[in-house]
Amino acid sequence: MNSTLTGAVALYLAQVRAELSDLPPGELEDVLQDVSDHLTEVAAEFSAEPTLNDLQQRLGTPREYADELRTAAGYPVRTAPVGKDHLDAGWKALRWGLIASIVGPFFIVVGIFAWSRDGTAFFGLLGLGILFVAAFLGVQALRGNDPRIVLDTPRGARGAAAIRGWIEQIPPHIRHELLTIGQPVWWVARGVIGGGGFFALFGAESVTVVGAIAGAAVSIWIGRKTQRDRRWLWYVVPLNVIAAIAVPSFLAAAYAGASFGLFDNYNSYRGSSNYSPPENGLVLNGTQVSNIYPFDAQGKQVPVRLYDQDGNPIGLEVQDCATSYGQESRDTTSNLFPQAVVSPDENGDSGPDNCKDTTKAPFVPPPAPATPVTPSPAPSPTPKPSVGVTTPKPTPGATLTVQPTR
């Protein structure tokens, strides 16, 4: 059985495959199944796992083995020298595969950092472009050969043997569990995070759950497809590399319970989990301020524009008829106070048809103080206002924390 071959046995089989690569594909697979069975039996003769040298002493070199097999089976003598074209194709396909799996994900990771810093998507798109173009060229380089020809190239065979070596480090029962449980879990995880992450990144948070479910379905489908047609590996391996970076990052971010630095761009949360994010708008002692009604020293209502110490307008979202019923964008802000608000009619109705705005204060101000407040003749460079006004963010809709004078 091919799947259970490891180490030197797999390497030996790969070399026999290379020697017989001129056979018609169906015949090649059949005869290699025989060879695989044979090598499994031979390996069992050894008390420990045989080395390549052990196998060569027992069976001859892979070339000698293949020649014996060829003669006895009556296959035509090999005309072309051992798969020159074949090895070239295998190596080209392998090379494009490596570019897709290493260079593509590298630029995508760089791209995500660049994007989180200054919103440029260039590197991310470059990475995706490299990934898919290289994967496409890799599949093209196979020129219709079986994808396994990459294992016949010296680098491919060495790489495969090395990977098998690592896999052998895992105890067999865990290996089995990983394959039967780990693989479906991985398929779902990469699909959920890929699909969900895609929509979340592009600002469609409301459909993130749908995206995650769709992603999982697509991921499972691709996994099944890849098991049947190994050419998909040229796309799947690089995408898995990205998923292998993204899934742990996402889980780590989720575990920390805070937004990851990477996602600041779309996420309004700042800081760590024990810091509750400030609410938008104006806040006085923790209560939302929805409007400001300025009165002058004589107790007369006046319109004013408000600015903070840096000259940034202190504005609120406008909630008049135009914005409430759709003629204006809902997030229009204005720093002209008092702002007009929707005034219900005598029946308490405020429908879109008969909507009226008012700037009249819904209260009667207390009488003006007996001694009118006069502005100090020479204000100090940093005047101490009677109310402390702090603005954490110089943006519209900023938080104002107004503290009472002590």
Next chain:
Amino acid sequence: MDTSQLLKGVLDLAVLAVLRDADGYGYDVLRRLRAAGLDDVADASVYGTLRRLFAAGALTSYVQPSEEGPHRKYYGLNKTGHELLARSTQTWNHFADTMSVLLLEKEAA
């Protein structure tokens, strides 16, 4: 004289012969040939021979799970195989007799 050279000509016959009594898978056929005294038989050539005899329609093939785990491909003689074995046996006997007579004459001379 190198037995492996001789074997090349008669490997078909030897393989058919060990399959006459019971079906067997590749490695099993190999073991039976060795047990019969054909130590020099090359592993790969036995597998190649089985493959060629099967392609020629002399063998049936079926897969059976083994006790140790892996499935094994068993080969057995069909009608064509039995006929081929009978013909080849005749040819071999004739050849062997001829050779024996030849060698005896040389010795006697």
